[in-house]
Amino acid sequence: MTHSHETIVAWGQDVLDAESQSLLATSRALNEAFVGAVETILGSTGKVVVTGLGKSGHIGRKIAATLASTGTAAFFLHPSEALHGDLGMIQNADVVLALAFGGETRETIEVVKFANRRSIPVIAITGKPSSSLARLSSLVLDGGVEREACPLNLAPTTSTVVAMGLGDALAIAIMRARGFAQHDFAAVHPDGSLGRQLSLVSQHMKSDLLAIHEDDDFDRVLAIITAHNYGIAGVFDAREQLIGAITDGDLRRALKTAREGVFHMRAKDIMTKNPKTIAPDRLALDAVKMMEQSRITSLFVRGEADGIVGLIRMHDLLAAKIV
Numbered sequence: 001m002t003h004s005h006e007t008i009v010a011w012g013q014d015v016l017d018a019e020s021q022s023l024l025a026t027s028r029a030l031n032e033a034f035v036g037a038v039e040t041i042l043g044s045t046g047k048v049v050v051t052g053l054g055k056s057g058h059i060g061r062k063i064a065a066t067l068a069s070t071g072t073a074a075f076f077l078h079p080s081e082a083l084h085g086d087l088g089m090i091q092n093a094d095v096v097l098a099l100a101f102g103g104e105t106r107e108t109i110e111v112v113k114f115a116n117r118r119s120i121p122v123i124a125i126t127g128k129p130s131s132s133l134a135r136l137s138s139l140v141l142d143g144g145v146e147r148e149a150c151p152l153n154l155a156p157t158t159s160t161v162v163a164m165g166l167g168d169a170l171a172i173a174i175m176r177a178r179g180f181a182q183h184d185f186a187a188v189h190p191d192g193s194l195g196r197q198l199s200l201v202s203q204h205m206k207s208d209l210l211a212i213h214e215d216d217d218f219d220r221v222l223a224i225i226t227a228h229n230y231g232i233a234g235v236f237d238a239r240e241q242l243i244g245a246i247t248d249g250d251l252r253r254a255l256k257t258a259r260e261g262v263f264h265m266r267a268k269d270i271m272t273k274n275p276k277t278i279a280p281d282r283l284a285l286d287a288v289k290m291m292e293q294s295r296i297t298s299l300f301v302r303g304e305a306d307g308i309v310g311l312i313r314m315h316d317l318l319a320a321k322i323v
Contacts, residue, residue, distance in 0.1 A: 015149040019161045022145045026162050029142060030169070036139045037123045038173045041072060044121070046093030048074035051082065051111050055156040056099035056163065063097065063167030070175040079107035087114050096122045097170075101143060101159045103131020112136045125163050141166050196321055201287050202280035204320055205301045205310035211236055212246060214268040218254075221246060221267050232298045234308055235271045242300060242308045244271030277302040280309060284322045287312050 041048055048067055052060035060076050067074035077089055090096065096115045100108045103126040115122050116136060124137035127144040134140045143166055149157040210233035212224050224233050225246060235244035246267060254262045254270045262270075277300045278287050287299055291314050301310040317323060 015157065018147075018149040019158050022158045022162050023165050026143070026165060027169075033139050033141055034169070034173075037141060037170060038177065040121050040123065040139065041095055041170070041174055042177055044093060044095045046073075046091055046095065048072055048097055049077050049090050049094050050074060050097045050099070051077045051079050051108055052099030053079050053105050053107050055160050056101060056105070056108070059160050059163045059167065060097070060099045062164060063099075063171065066168060066171045067174070070171050071178050071180040072171065072174050077111070079105070079111045082111050082114075083107055087111070090115060090118075090120065092118055092120060094120055096120055097125070097167075098122060098133060098137065099125045099143075099163055100131070100133050101127040101156065101163070103128040103133035105133075109133060109136065125166050127159055127162075141170075196284075199284045199320070199322065200280065201278055201282050201284055201299075201301055201312050202310075204284055204287075204316050204322070205280065205312040206230065206316070207310045209234060209300075209308060209311055212267045214238075214243060214266065214271075216267045218263050218265050218270075221270065222251065225251060230298075230311065230313070232311065232313075234275070234300055234311075235267050236308075240307070242275065242277070242302075244268065244273045245275035245298075245300070246271045247298075275300055277308070278312065279303075284312075284317055284320075288314070288317055288323050 048064070050060040050064040050067075057076075057078065064074045064076040077086060082089070096112065098108050098112050103124070109132055112122050112133060113136065121139075122137040123139045123141065124133050125141045125143045126133050127142070128134065129140060129142060129144070143159060143163045145158045145162055147153045148155060148159060208228075210224055210228060210230055212221055212233045212235045214235055214237050225248065232245055232247045234242050235246060237243050250270050250272060254265060258265060276290060276294055276296060278290060280301050280303060290299060291297060297314040299312050300308050301312055303309040
């Protein structure tokens with residue numbers, strides 16, 4: 001059986017339209033229960049234990065991962081494994097986040113009952129506010145939908161999207177309440193392409209900085225510039241303050257314009273004044289943007305005491321695959 005391209009596209013649109021409408025309805029229905037869920041997790045000194053079976057379990061794993069990556073200690077507990085010894089992973093200071101669309105999944109209910117016996121707060125995401133899960137929970141987030149996107153109204157589709165959306169909403173609200181920032185995000189994503197993009201200037205800078213005094217002669221400048229393959233050196237005054245920079249290009253321009261007279265020039269006559277600097281705790285991506293905007297290939301790294309502590313180069317950021 002063949003179907004037209006228009007028909008297939010229409011089927012996809014039906015699903016996405018149904019799911020987006022349900023997400024919008026869920027957004028508009030957020031109430032004090034959501035506020036309570038956020039405040040309960042913020043007030044906890046333990047972890048968020050996320051549990052659910054089947055499709056709810058898959059969504060639960062994703063929610064736990066999102067919470068953990070945005071600054072909230074969390075892990076997923078499989079309810080079946082929990083009933084065979086892993087209930088010990090739940091501690092008194094924790095919060096349980098339980099997912100079950102129908103709210104009657106036996107294994108999930110047993111985990112919630114265990115939490116109740118220990119007076120551990122339970123937050124439920126369920127599509128049935130009158131279900132056993134809802135009755136046993138401290139707070140209930142309504143994940144109800146009018147119908148699934150599945151034309152048979154059987155396969156969990158719209159309901160799983162809504163559950164995931166509620167999980168994301170929780171994680172991001174908590175993240176914002178904690179003031180979780182880019183640097184915090186970088187700390188928990190140290191590897192992979194995301195980790196590289198969120199790495200800090202201090203992780204890529206050269207700390208063995210080439211330093212030239214403003215009164216150094218041309219021979220001294222040339223010797224320092226060629227000592228390392230950095231292509232740039234900082235020029236400092238008598239107070240050890242950075243006042244300029246000399247690059248390979250500056251040397252070439254001096255040779256071209258002054259010719260023999262260049263050998264009588266001092267560093268301060270050759271340098272480019274007021275070189276750009278960046279703090280070591282800035283993102284490496286910020287350094288890339290600054291270099292691109294200024295059309296340069298290096299930045300000096302300025303420490304807390306206003307001293308220069310290193311050099312970061314586009315070459316090193318390219319090698320580290322930041323860009």
